[in-house]
Amino acid sequence: MKNYWLIYILLFVISCTPQNDGKVIPPNPPSNSHIEAGKVKPKNIIFMVGDGMGLSQITAGMYMNKNKLNLEKFPVVGLIKCHSSNNLITDSAAGATAFASGIKTYNGAIGIDPDSVAYKTILEEAEENNLATGMVATSTIVHATPASFIAHEKQRGYYENIAADFMDTEIDFFVGGGKKYFDRRETDDRNLIEELREKGYIVSDYFTEELNKSYMSSKLNFAYFTADSDPIPVSKGRGYLYAASKLGIKHLRKHSDKGFFLMIEGSQIDWGGHANDSEYIITEMIDFDRTIGAVFDFAQRDGETLVVVTADHETGGYSIVQPSRMDSLATKFTTTYHTASMVPVFAFGPQAELFSGIYDNTAIYDKFREAFGFKGNGREIIKEVPSQN
Ligand SMILES: [Zn+2]
Secondary structure, eight states, X not given: OHHHHHHHHHHHHHHHSOOSTTOOOOSSOOOOTTTOTXXXXXXXXXXXXXXXXXXXXXXXXXXXXXXXXXXXXXXEEEEXXXXXXXXXXXXXXXXXXXXXXXXXXXXTOXXXXXXXXXXXXHHXXXXXXXXXXXXXXXXXXXXXXXXXXXXXXXXTXXXXXXXXXXXXXXOOEEEEEOTHHHHSOSSOOOOHHHHHHHTTEEEEETTTXXXXXXXXXXXXXXEXXXXXXXXXXXXXXXXXXXXXXXXXXXXXXXXXXXXXXXXXXXXXXXXXXXXXXXXXXXXXXXXXXXXXXXXXXXXXXXXXXXXXXXXXXXXXXXXXXXXXXTTEEEEXXXXXXXXXXXXXXXXXXXTGGGGOEEEETTHHHHHHHHHHTOOSOOOOEEEEOOSOO
């Protein structure tokens, strides 16, 4: 014990010794209102949702990836409560509506509350504030998570209505599956791909050309369809999440000098959980984490980007049991649906510290607004959704 004290005293003396010709170097850079620690606002927010990504999914991905994940680089970690307005076990629609609009709603609802009142999403508010906006998903782009950032519908299964809701926005960049809901519609004769082009989008798809060969312009919006309906699993050859996310960042940076909001979803971690397929979960988790690494590297270089990674809920009641080794896991499931477990939040960049602690999933919305410096409580009612369909 005595020896430790001696070392402490010695270290203290050394650390207090003036260096640099007698001048003591201040521990922090001079105060400047723009860069004051904790006060600087992010110019950009990149929100990454691992659908169904609970702690066991993360743990399994980590051990099967040589005990390493890019998620480990995030300095701030929190937990969210995921319940919806009508069920302790949320679905992705209610979960994403909580993130996007700050409201608790019923399972299946897209961007509306239990009384069918539509609320402005963080993506729509970012658009109004002249930020560029984008979404990338490994599901269809009309699937519950991306849909809840841009559409307002009573049921998540109204895919064609959700596709039509894209026409009411000015989203600058989106990549995902679901082409058929735009150009081979059953509920009407609209060709939304033509409508997107008329609105000034460059639209392409996997039939025509590879994503990274697509022509893009910093002046025009960009949409790319990766599949007619659901994209295939990464283990069967899907490989665009990483490239599309990097492309999205590049495109959105050029699209507005005010900043951007980008939502990236690793959609199929959830599908592995529903299928009670550990291999599916692990391959999707590692694919998502690889993309997290690229986003993190960008944010680190950029210095003005807040990155938040979380999940809407856990799927499968997944657990890692005996006899497991680091490179070979024995796993069990308790359900083919979601569970009520809290899920982790990881944050990096300006205002990341807002995301520590335990809070409701709706608070993610408030923290995004606070980070961006949007005034007031938000939750702006935009319309009543008619009871048709
Ligand atoms: Zn699910």
